[in-house]
Amino acid sequence: MTGYGLANLPYGVFSTPGTSRRCGVRFGDQVLDLALALSDPVFAQPSLNAFMAQGRPAWTRVRSQVAEVLRSDLAPLHDLSAVSLHLPFEVGDYVDFYASEYHASNVGKIFRPGAQPLTPNWKHLPIGYHGRAGTVIVSGTDIKRPHGQRKLTPDAAPTYGPSVRMDFEAEIGFVIGTGSELGSPLTAADFEEHVFGVCLVNDWSSRDLQSWEYVPLGPFLGKSFATSVSPWIVPLPALSAARIPAPAQDPEPLAYLKDASGTFDLALEISLNGHVIGTPSFTSMYWTPAQMLAHMTVNGASVRTGDFYASGTVSGGTTDQLGCLLELSWGGARPFTLADGTTRTFLEDGDQITISATAPATDGTRLSLGEVKGRLVSS
């Protein structure tokens, strides 16, 4: 498979039948057994956290060593088809942002018709909230349709039952490698030092649970039942050719939100049961990942190894660039047709969503961020 050459080398956690979970690097359609390859017990652990906690100098050294081992004939490799992939890191805190102006505007129009689509704060700060870390799961895990309180019509009394407006959200996630001290904010310039790598995120959403619960304290059960992440964490150096200037921001952000490092050129693709339904680009995001990190810690909040934050739904300005069904079906008002002739407003039991992404690589090819997939099943 292309996209997993020496210019990528993403990290994950795998096991083979009868063996315990340990760290690996994907190379083509193979997985390098890191603990064997580098004779380092930090990779014999069932998560990347211990390695991530070692910091940028160790990450740089290991990336060179991995490339060297792979160029030799002695690399301990497993066929990808022979391994199971697991959640690659132990999740500390999970923060979900809301950084696409297109997405936030569309959601505002759908959820709050008649009001200004963007709230007054939106262009002054990257809006975010804490999600549930304990229900972050690896790609491939089935998603049970959640039950809960929802109003089947706006004027009806709330009832208990299965969610009837199930959605996905295509997002990009950023994994914290090294932590910070409580009371010491990070700046946008600290992004490279603290962020280990990037993954794909599906922030599964129940729009009926969410719309009934979210005023005044934000999304809770409409999101907390599951968040899927891709199994391979692409390290930041692999994305150096994908760096692009940040989008124009007006009004100019306050000084603590200044970011000279820019954002990433990541091309996403979303499929429903194998039919492509959206191809958003991360270049359309208003707020940058480094601005999110600076904002998240401006109040002195610390970060820890394994914390991660997601961008919010990646949606662009055209109908082929939308990152969730809420927008694609305009709140359920406009069913759309798949290539197999069936129609959707929200997800049906058995539907599988696959989100993949690619980016320019340092060798002139494109690298793959892999995919995050999941199937909705009845419960």
Add this chain to the structure above:
Amino acid sequence: MTGYGLANLPYGVFSTPGTSRRCGVRFGDQVLDLALALSDPVFAQPSLNAFMAQGRPAWTRVRSQVAEVLRSDLAPLHDLSAVSLHLPFEVGDYVDFYASEYHASNVGKIFRPGAQPLTPNWKHLPIGYHGRAGTVIVSGTDIKRPHGQRKLTPDAAPTYGPSVRMDFEAEIGFVIGTGSELGSPLTAADFEEHVFGVCLVNDWSSRDLQSWEYVPLGPFLGKSFATSVSPWIVPLPALSAARIPAPAQDPEPLAYLKDASGTFDLALEISLNGHVIGTPSFTSMYWTPAQMLAHMTVNGASVRTGDFYASGTVSGGTTDQLGCLLELSWGGARPFTLADGTTRTFLEDGDQITISATAPATDGTRLSLGEVKGRLVSS
């Protein structure tokens, strides 16, 4: 000190100079060294999590063994004054509820004047949101005044600077001992099996950061800089005499929120620099702790050992029963006078907040839930 007899026996984590953190039980003004007393390495760990994960039968057995050891002359005890107390559990996910009708009504009147104080969903479900687990700290840790974006007047542009409306919130916290499976909701009846114990919580709040950021996705930086918890976790059996029927709820909650177990009679006391400023009672809370657990998991969200959830501000219906300064000063509009003659609207640098609580004990006396204290310092 009274309140820490055989009818209480709360669990915590302590160290003595030159030794590592380990688990203990408070008895009077002494701390029982559990690993020594019971010769069990589970208590030699720096958090209660491993013990909590063992479940209710182990909790019951250990509580009996501790009482037996304390009745002997051989208990390995340390003077409380000779030990340092630490965060008693490793926090998984932290959820903050909003379960006081008085508090929610007052906040609604202050933050959304002219609108209905309670949002339409409030009496149908216990409103909650996820807080930041990584900034949960033990009582006694100083709180640095957070910086961030706030509007100094409602019509001003947002500026960066120290929060000028610093507040506390007096809450009760519930610590999850044993986890649940993803996709399998818990019921109110599962409360006794999964909840290990109870602590005191100060949900420090920056009202200016919060009011600017919280629409539409809820509180974030206004809360995430610090949440303080008391060092001693009171196990549920110690509170069996504090069990009282749940308050009347109208409308009748949906079936999944039915709770036959009721709530707890906990008397809180809040002091600012040693002057009592509030004495709310947990009996005034609208939603019960078991209802919160059932709601938090109704969508299939799992819980893990070390997760904890807090009740939201405990406020009653009279001015001597308010659990935060936002209510006490009515959003800053009504300065109030302390016994030392100084006045406050919000917290000043150097102010110390101490929240304590007592409850009826099984031996006819009252037991102490200890205290959670913290001092606001400039940053």
